[in-house]
Amino acid sequence: MPVRIGGLASGMDIDGIVSDLMKAERTRTDKVTQEKTLLEWTRKAYTDVNKLFAEFILRTRESFGLTDSSSGFLVNQSVRGLKWIRRATVGDVGIADVSARAGAANGANELTVTQLAANWSAASSDGISAAGQSRSNLASQFGLTDEDVVHLTISTGTGTKEQKVQITIENGMASVIKTSYGAGEDGEDSVISLLSGKDISDLSLKELTRQINRADIGVTASYEESIDRFFLQTNQTGAENTVSFSDE
Template sequence: MGMMSNNMRIGGLASGMDIDSLVNDLMKAERIPLDKMKQDQTWLTWQRDAYREINTKLSEFQNMFMDMKLSHAYQSKTTISSQEGAVTAIATNGAQEGTYSIEVTELASKAMNVSQQGISDGDTKIDPDAVLETQSFKNAPQSGTLEFSTFDENGNETVHSVNVDVTQDSLNDVLNRISENSDGEVRAFYDANSDKVFLERTKSGDFNTDESRYLGSEIGFDGQTNSSFLTDTLQIKNGTYNNQSGQWEPNEVGGTNAEFNYNGLQLESFTNEYTLNDVNFKLTNTTEGTAFIDVSNDKNATVDKITEFVDKYNEIIETITEKTSEERHRDYPPLTDAQKEEMTEREIELWEEKAVSGVLRNDNILQSGLSDMRSAWYETVDTGNEDYNRLADLGITTSSNYRDNGKLVFNEGKFREAIENNPDAVRNLLSNSSDGDDRGLINRVEDSLKNTMDFVSEKAGTELRTEQQYSMGRELISMEKQISEFERRLQQVESRYWDQFTQMEKAIQQMNQQSAYLMQQFGGGQ
């Protein structure tokens, strides 16, 4: 029993008919077009998702193109050092193959100065986080300005100022400010064990080569500058007077340049790195005599990259071929909700395996995309070298097995020979962003791949697009509207059926009443 249009539904009490079942059966027939619409909607959703899966795979493949287009992919260099504990090297693409000799006599070091003695007064050490005036220093600090200098690579002096307020600042506040106000050029820290403060240049090298300035120190201060906080309170002296020589000698240590001999040329560097002829040398120790660096082309890195690229391309071919030739089982349409209710999960799974098969069968976008990519590989490139103007010249050919659908076969031996003989020609053949006849094969394949991906996105969208922004999405919106309208019509049809049966029941009831009345009359007349 149910209510509709405020009319009582009469379920066959008068006629003896099962009106509920009758209406349900009639509605099943009415609902057949709706089931078909929903199945079409499911099929289209499956198709869209299958397209997107393909596009994800194509996108993974596309990510490999950037690596393949860079020149270092074809000219990777490897280096071997005869004294790895003292000097190593990284060679960039421009580096010439050969042996480089280097003798390191001194490493670059950072300048450092330290308190000449403990700064605390007595056995109780100061607390570097407490306000200065509350602590017992050998020489009590005074509020004011602390000044010190650093030098750049050209020997130019920069004076840095730090304000000290003994009523508010702690020692660590002042030390942190030394770093901040020098833009990180100087680092300062207190070591509680030794009760000393360390001042350190953060860069290695000898920048102050003028010994008349602060005795040639890299962190410059003396009696002529506002530096009593450093010299008195922190006991950091710029120099010590040598009575024997009658000279001031710097207390600062380090601040040296790296000194080395490169292929017979004497050189210096502020740091322990130096780049010459596209070889970047890293110095970690002085050498024992001369060290030798061998630079050669690293064929393995290039071969590995090409192998990985070819494998991914073949995987793409396999996926698209499989999807476009998959069998379509028309006897297994998508299941309706009612059908699913009558099936086990395993039955549903097995059914849908067959139902979803063939969603991209003979798909024109994917088949023509594959065809375009295959064609791009076969084209001739004007490399300026007739020995290397087709893919086959690099030992990369198309499989002769027609079932492989144009997969590539990689002859590693032939490719190694090509990369050894002429790495530039190999690179020009595979990668060149020019738009003319000399455009590289990988660039051409990427063009066709991008076109295919754009077509797929236009049709099936992406996670980021709304349904309005791709054709299948607009179709799904339209289907949803049709389904909603049809469901509204079904409700009206069901109401109409119930109205009709209710009228029939009322008529039968009326006839039964009249019949009973007549029978009564006749019976009464006897």
């Protein structure tokens, strides 16, 4: 059976020797770790510099108008298309807005305006209330009874967007319904009830015009009680903004 003599008996510092051997090994390991860390820092620094250069180039091109990203795509443009190289001014900014490109010639131009776009509008030519009647509610203002039936549809179109508001008075009750064609889920028509089952003896014409405006179909209705006239006009100009009426 072998006999082992400890460091105390042999006079040797075994723990110190082992510690020194491990310290040398740790030194080599620490050096490799430090070199790896330094390389990672260097790589990150190069990446950051590349990003800064790329952003600088992109922002510089955009500032000079050489790159257009408004459409979501980067589009390179010619220097001749830059607007800031030339300057154009107009005497009346309320009539027209002008700009000049790089290839614009020096000089002055005269613009003659022959017609300006206007909103479509309509108004009652005279008073609309029944003579001598109170205007506090529809029943008294127009002499309506429970037997009277009224249907009025206001339809509007703005390009491909078509909407309508339907006003119905029947059995002494009024309702207002808004329909937007193809505005619902899966392209279905969207139908919203703005007013339902309102007694016409408790409903004024001003309140009815508020419901028409609340429908937000591109028209504004108003009633001026002092002159007893009704007004309607489109909110936008242009031939594509259409309005039609029907009593169905």
